[in-house]
Structure formats: C-alpha cells, structure tokens
Amino acid sequence: KAGVTQTPRYLIKTRGQQVTLSCSPISGHRSVSWYQQTPGQGLQFLFEYFSETQRNKGNFPGRFSGRQFSNSRSEMNVSTLELGDSALYLCASRESRDNYEQYFGPGTRLTVT
Amino acid sequence: AQTVTQSQPEMSVQEAETVTLSCTYDTSESNYYLFWYKQPPSRQMILVIRQEAYKQQNATENRFSVNFQKAAKSFSLKISDSQLGDTAMYFCAFWPRLKETSGSRLTFGEGTQLTVNP
Numbered sequence: 291k292a293g294v295t296q297t298p299r300y301l302i303k304t305r306g307q308q309v310t311l312s313c314s315p316i317s318g319h320r321s322v323s324w325y326q327q328t329p330g331q332g333l334q335f336l337f338e339y340f341s342e343t344q345r346n347k348g349n350f351p352g353r354f355s356g357r358q359f360s361n362s363r364s365e366m367n368v369s370t371l372e373l374g375d376s377a378l379y380l381c382a383s384r385e386s387r388d389n390y391e392q393y394f395g396p397g398t399r400l401t402v403t
Numbered sequence: 404a405q406t407v408t409q410s411q412p413e414m415s416v417q418e419a420e421t422v423t424l425s426c427t428y429d430t431s432e433s434n435y436y437l438f439w440y441k442q443p444p445s446r447q448m449i450l451v452i453r454q455e456a457y458k459q460q461n462a463t464e465n466r467f468s469v470n471f472q473k474a475a476k477s478f479s480l481k482i483s484d485s486q487l488g489d490t491a492m493y494f495c496a497f498w499p500r501l502k503e504t505s506g507s508r509l510t511f512g513e514g515t516q517l518t519v520n521p
Contacts, residue, residue, distance in 0.1 A: 346508055
C-alpha cells in the first residue's frame with residue numbers, strides 16, 4: 291500500500307495570508323490526525339477527523355481548521371498567518387478509531403515571512 | 404492530562420554497540436499505549452515499536468526492544484547492534500485508550516537525538 295502523502299511538501303507564505311495543506315491517508319484508513327512540529331514547542335496535536343467529522347481538537351486558535359472528505363482525504367487550513375505558524379505540519383492516518391497505530395506522512399514545511 | 408518526558412536531549416553510540424533511550428510518563432489512566440517513533444533527517448516519522456499497557460511482556464522488533472515498567476511509569480528503548488541508519492531523533496509517545504466518544508491523541512516527549520558514529 292502507498293503511504294500517507296502530503297502536498298505540498300514546502301510552502302512559503304506571507305503574514306496575513308491563508309494556506310491549505312492536503313493529506314491523503316493510507317488506503318483503507320479512515321482516521322486522519324494533524325500535528326504541528328516546531329523547535330520550541332515540539333510535536334503538538336491539532337485535530338483528528340474520522341468519517342468526515344472532527345472528533346478531537348488540540349489547543350490551537352480558531353485560525354486553524356480542517357475538514358475530511360468522503361474518501362478520507364483531509365485538508366488543513368490556517369487563516370491570517372502569523373510568523374509563529376512556521377512549522378512542519380505532519381499528517382497521520384490510522385485504520386479505525388480502535389486501532390492505535392498511526393502512520394505519518396512526510397510533512398509540509400510551512401515558512402511564514 | 405498526560406505528560407511524556409525524555410531527559411536525554413542528545414546521545415551518541417558507536418556502530419554495532421547497544422544504546423538505551425529513556426522515557427517517563429505521567430498519567431492517571433490505566434489503559435494506554437506507548438510508542439517509540441524515529442524521525443531521521445528526512446523528517447519522515449517512522450513507527451519503531453509499540454507497547455500495550457496491559458501486556459507485561461516487553462515488546463521486541465528485531466534490534467529494537469523496550470523495557471516497560473508500568474509501576475514506575477518508565478518506557479525505555481534499547482537499540483542493539485546500532486547501525487548508521489539509526490541516526491535520528493527518537494520520540495516517545497503516549498496514547499490513552501479512552502472511551503470512543505471522549506477522543507484521544509498522541510502526546511509526544513521532547514525527543515532524543517541519537518547519533519551513531521562509525
């Protein structure tokens with residue numbers, strides 16, 4: 291099976307802009323989670339989607355949002371970008387909510403200038 | 404809330420030797436999973452090994468094994484016969500097994516940068 295894919299891999303945006311990141315899970319996986327990784331804060335959970343519904347949300351402002359489509363692909367949106375949003379955004383998928391093994395994509399490196 | 408602590412920011416080991424990475428966690432949950440992930444310079448997060456809290460037997464995956472001490476809330480990773488390709492950041496992670504409607508998520512430690520020297 292193909293692994294988790296994320297697009298784009300690299301992105302440069304300007305403060306105030308918005309950005310959309312995409313994640314395609316492993317075929318058959320229905321749950322998609324998003325994480326933010328920064329040198330200062332480490333790995334932090336953003337949210338999880340299952341069956342097109344957000345099931346869990348981390349402690350991030352409302353500028354961070356996401357959605358999941360019927361084919362389990364997920365998008366994450368960040369509006370009104372701030373310099374502090376510069377990070378590696380990782381997407382992870384798992385087969386079901388009863389399966390606790392997550393498989394990660396290669397990440398999207400977002401740089402905000 | 405759960406916390407995961409990795410007290411060794413950096414470690415190094417000679418090729419073919421054995422190294423142990425430490426991890427402690429704090430939780431009030433009785434049912435949970437523990438994981439070790441590695442993140443090489445490519446930044447791809449790779450699952451190395453997992454342990455279910457209800458299992459007393461320590462998990463093993465080839466050269467990787469864990470020492471799970473539930474009472475002490477300790478979960479260390481031992482890498483035997485270290486290889487150059489083992490050079491990576493290693494993250495310990497905790498996942499509580501909660502009720503379906505409660506939701507749960509992975510909580511990561513700060514990471515340990517392991518360098519394998521030739």
